[in-house]
Amino acid sequence: xxxxxxxxxxxxxxxxxxxxxxxxxxxxxxxxxxxxxxxxxxxxxxxxxxxxxxxxxxxxxxxxxxxxxxxxxxxxxxxxxxxxxxxxxxxxxxxxxxxxxxxxxxxxxxxxxxxxxxxxxxxxxxxxxxxxxxxxxxxxxxxxxxxxxxxxxxxxxxxxxxxxxxxxxxxxxxxxxxxxxxxxxxxxxxxxxxxxxxxxxxxxxxxxxxxxxxxxxxxxxxxxxxxxxxxxx
Numbered sequence: 001x002x003x004x005x006x007x008x009x010x011x012x013x014x015x016x017x018x019x020x021x022x023x024x025x026x027x028x029x030x031x032x033x034x035x036x037x038x039x040x041x042x043x044x045x046x047x048x049x050x051x052x053x054x055x056x057x058x059x060x061x062x063x064x065x066x067x068x069x070x071x072x073x074x075x076x077x078x079x080x081x082x083x084x085x086x087x088x089x090x091x092x093x094x095x096x097x098x099x100x101x102x103x104x105x106x107x108x109x110x111x112x113x114x115x116x117x118x119x120x121x122x123x124x125x126x127x128x129x130x131x132x133x134x135x136x137x138x139x140x141x142x143x144x145x146x147x148x149x150x151x152x153x154x155x156x157x158x159x160x161x162x163x164x165x166x167x168x169x170x171x172x173x174x175x176x177x178x179x180x181x182x183x184x185x186x187x188x189x190x191x192x193x194x195x196x197x198x199x200x201x202x203x204x205x206x207x208x209x210x211x212x213x214x215x216x217x218x219x220x221x222x223x224x225x226x227x228x229x230x231x232x233x
Contacts, residue, residue: 011203014190021186022207028103028172028182029211033165035108040115044153045145047120058116065113070171073110078102078178103175111168118160122153155226162219166212173208183207 043058050058065073078099086096095101126149134144176185187204191197 011199014194014200017190018183018186018204018207021181021183024100024180025169025172025182025184026211028100028107028175028180029165029169031104032107032111032168032172035104036111036115036164036168039109039112040119041150041154043112043116044119044123045150047116048123049141049145062113062116065110066117070106070110071174071177073106074103074174074178077106099175099179102178103172103180107168107171107175110171111164114164114167115161118157118164119153121160122156123149125156126152155223158219158223158226162216162223165215165219169208169212169215 043061046054046058047062068076082096082102082105085094130148131141131144134148135141139147172182173184175182176188179185183204187200188197191200194200
């Protein structure tokens with residue numbers, strides 16, 4: 001009973017510190033998913049409709065970021081590429097030496113590669129005659145893609161996108177290796193101070209589980225809301 005009370009007291013005392021890390025984790029995931037979305041949509045269009053050279057360049061990008069572990073990318077970017085670019089006076093306006101910026105960049109570019117494949121698959125699943133029909137009505141390819149193809153593809157991508165959200169959320173726990181004080185980093189610090197690694201790790205795991213459940217639940221509601229009644233792929 002005494003041990004339980006001691007643990008609960010430790011948790012209560014540590015909550016403000018841990019919740020500050022939770023907020024950093026949430027912002028990190030939102031920023032990474034947003035950057036991945038900005039990358040994935042145009043790159044998926046290039047993969048399907050682009051010039052052969054552009055398609056090969058995007059394929060190389062996807063191959064690299066899907067093939068290299070996120071942990072390795074953190075080291076390569078933060079201690080390598082971004083550290084080198086940070087020494088250039090012309091790029092002083094960018095926070096290249098900031099660990100949080102590096103974490104969003106790495107996670108965003110990584111999920112951007114996966115989202116490219118998600119949106120590409122959704123585009124290819126649509127009836128291919130839609131683009132030809134739009135052309136016959138006098139629409140340009142860009143107008144047809146943005147007004148007809150992408151709205152449908154984005155709707156069909158939501159289930160896979162929710163899976164990607166849960167993956168990015170879990171990958172964000174690796175950002176501690178470059179000094180980002182997110183939830184897992186702060187959990188490790190508290191566990192080291194209190195000498196209770198297991199309970200605090202379980203507590204952090206519960207928080208990640210709740211975030212995953214809430215995000216996936218919200219995206220399922222969005223999927224139902226934007227579903228076109230009577231329309232199937």
